[in-house]
Amino acid sequence: MGSDGESHAAHYKKIYVILLGLLAVSLIGPYFGEKFDMMWLTLITAFGIAFVKAWLVLKHFMHVDVERPFIHYALITGVGFMVLFFAGVSPDVMKHEGTNWENVGAKAEIARALAEAEAGGGHGAHGEAAAHGDDADAHDDAAEHKAPAH
Amino acid sequence: MAFQPIATTRTVMGMPTARLAIWWLVVSEIVIFGGILATYLMHRLGHPEWANYAVHTNVYAGGFNTFVLLTSSVFAVLAHDAASQGDGKKAAKLLSGTLVCAVMFLCIKGYEWSVEISHGYTITANGFWSFYYTAAGVHGLHVIIGGIIMAWIAKDAYQNKYLHRVELVGIYWHFVDLVWIFLFPLLYIAK
Structure with a gap:
């Protein structure tokens, strides 16, 4: 033993x-x-x-x-439910347009965030400018995040 | 002789009821974490801009925490081994090792989160950070709950009581480790 x-x-x-x-x-x-x-x-x-x-x-x-x-x-069975959930929901989430619908908010957010990243920003931080001590920019940043909800 | 609860010896399904219950808990946890991970995955694949947010997660902290959880798991399985040989004191000491790892994991997570929040990466910043805090937060909650239960079980094991519970809490703990094994590449490595 x-x-x-x-x-x-x-x-x-x-x-x-x-x-x-x-x-x-x-x-x-x-x-x-x-x-x-x-x-x-x-x-x-x-x-x-x-x-x-x-x-x-x-x-x-x-x-x-x-x-x-x-x-x-x-x-x-538990894993199977997860796969079933993914298979059922993912087409609506991963695609942003279909036959009779378009997810305008998601498309706008992707375009905005990618453009921001290309311009050198877009770290995804809330109040990013505030962290750097710029209050005015912080307000703009917050407003920008609110607008394109998806 | 120590008192034995009836539930541990009843074998309606051909196995002790307590072990059946812990596996049932694991199955329900698969559905909970599976839902979170599947939802994160579909959003991540549908939102290419999230890659720019993911670069700010601390891969070194995440990697070290993976090491800490794997170490905690080996302590848990060695405690199970000691308990199966009737050595409650050794099992309790090994479970204490798991507990130290759990505290270390939470401290690293706390440090990581405080740095991220101070940089403005809060739960409301965007979808990525929302999933990041939710998934890691729910996992952290499981670490806290598991740690409390483990401390309780270690106290009894030290007195050579209810040693079968060392195995049960081990199964739960390994599952918590297993969830982190998937969270780590999803949240930290995929940039």
């Missing part, structure tokens, strides 16, 4: 080291992905590795593989 316990502890520590290694990759990968303009590298190292880390935690720390099958079905 004692030696079995020891081997369990060693196994958990090994998984922990693997998780830390994956964390390092998920930090380094997106850095190089951005530097060399390789979007796929960022996606794989940031999000792909997140799934691997999640699986390692589920399997080795939560011991999901030794649970009864209905626990697996319940977990899959």
Whole structure:
């Protein structure tokens, strides 16, 4: 029992080291992905590795593989609801126009924010100018955020 | 011999009721966090300007907090291992390690938020910051609640009482860690 316990502890520590290694990759990968303009590298190292880390935690720390099958079905159902929600709502949120509708507010906000960013501003801060000590600009900034609600 | 609640030994579904309950809680949490993450994702994909806001999140603080939560999880699973061998004192000490990590996580989050708020990136600044504070805030609330329950369980475990609860709080804690594993790339890495 004692030696079995020891081997369990060693196994958990090994998984922990693997998780830390994956964390390092998920930090380094997106850095190089951005530097060399390789979007796929960022996606794989940031999000792909997140799934691997999640699986390692589920399997080795939560011991999901030794649970009864209905626990697996319940977990899959929860994730399924999330996917269903995404599939049902995302077309209305991600698209800003359709056959008989147009999200004018969202389009205006995107155009405004991208133009602001191109002009060198657009950090998304509320009262940004106030933080720099310019009260008049702070009022303008606040008004700008209120107008294009979406 | 310590008193054993009936709920831990009843096995209507072929497993202890308390463990069934904790998995049921995890499933309901998947729906809660899944809703937040899915909504964030669809907005992020539909709003290219959010990338300009996301560059202001502190990736070093987020990365260090990921390290802290992973460390807290390994303490929790080692505590479970100690509890399964009937060593309540060791389990309690290891749970204390998890608690220290939880406090550290919250302190880093507090520092991060105070810097961001002082720069004007508040919850009302725009949609991105609204999601950022909501998602991280709901997660932080789970860390606080989990920490309080864990302290309670560690106190009992130290006296070798209710050791099965070490496993139960561990399952919850690993789920909180798991949520952060997805929040980290979504809020900090995707620029």
